Amino acid sequence: MTNSISIFCDESCHLEHDGQKVMTIGGVWCDNGVKHDAYSRIRSIKEKHGFHGYIEVKWTKIAKSNVDLYLDLIDYFFDNSELNFRCIVIPNKDELNHEKYGQTHNEWYYKMYFEMLKTIIDDRLNYEIYLDIKDTIGGTRVNQLREVLSNNAYDFDRKTIKRIQLVRSHEIELLQLADILIGAVMAENRGEIISNYKRAVIEKIKNRSGISLIKSTLPSEKN
Numbered sequence: 001m002t003n004s005i006s007i008f009c010d011e012s013c014h015l016e017h018d019g020q021k022v023m024t025i026g027g028v029w030c031d032n033g034v035k036h037d038a039y040s041r042i043r044s045i046k047e048k049h050g051f052h053g054y055i056e057v058k059w060t061k062i063a064k065s066n067v068d069l070y071l072d073l074i075d076y077f078f079d080n081s082e083l084n085f086r087c088i089v090i091p092n093k094d095e096l097n098h099e100k101y102g103q104t105h106n107e108w109y110y111k112m113y114f115e116m117l118k119t120i121i122d123d124r125l126n127y128e129i130y131l132d133i134k135d136t137i138g139g140t141r142v143n144q145l146r147e148v149l150s151n152n153a154y155d156f157d158r159k160t161i162k163r164i165q166l167v168r169s170h171e172i173e174l175l176q177l178a179d180i181l182i183g184a185v186m187a188e189n190r191g192e193i194i195s196n197y198k199r200a201v202i203e204k205i206k207n208r209s210g211i212s213l214i215k216s217t218l219p220s221e222k223n
Helices: 032-048 067-079 105-117 138-152 173-190 196-209
Strands: 004-012 025-033 084-090 126-132 159-169
Touching: 004 032, 004 105, 025 032, 025 105, 025 159, 025 173, 032 067, 032 173, 067 126, 067 138, 067 173, 067 196, 084 173, 105 138, 126 138, 126 173, 138 159
Parallel strands: 004 126, 126 159
Antiparallel strands: 004 025, 025 084
């Protein structure tokens, strides 16, 4: 094991006027010493089910033809004690009052990123944070997240957060795993009608974790 941790972050429905009330920000993290093994294991699970090892898996792609692949990926996550996941859910963006708190939606968004990360980060360790590339303002996202982390007593000297980097999700298997877990939490908290195959993935997560996806858990909760 090392003293360096990688966190793979993603979010869903974070825009202010996207017509969606529920927003989720989350991340999968692990020790840097095990992440490449995790990449390989996820690729091998894909190949076991007849898919190319570098095909991208994500919540929106779950279907009848591949649901067993996704169920195996969920089992892999819960069987691997080195992998962890945390997310926060904002239940109703329509109730936000940015003017009252003297902030823009963009500033609030990075505060929520900090809320998600703050119980993961330990100042005795160092971290590499990876964000999925979603738009053309990625560089701004990196700079603003760095500023929020630096200004909240976690990384004044910028020694704890070694790197914040944009990556493409189809190249990073643990970011794909984060997308699946976030998608499941998002769907459950929306109460939306979903396919039987996505429902099977949600039920697998609930059964393996022993917890509801619509109630808060302690920060100390494992996996």
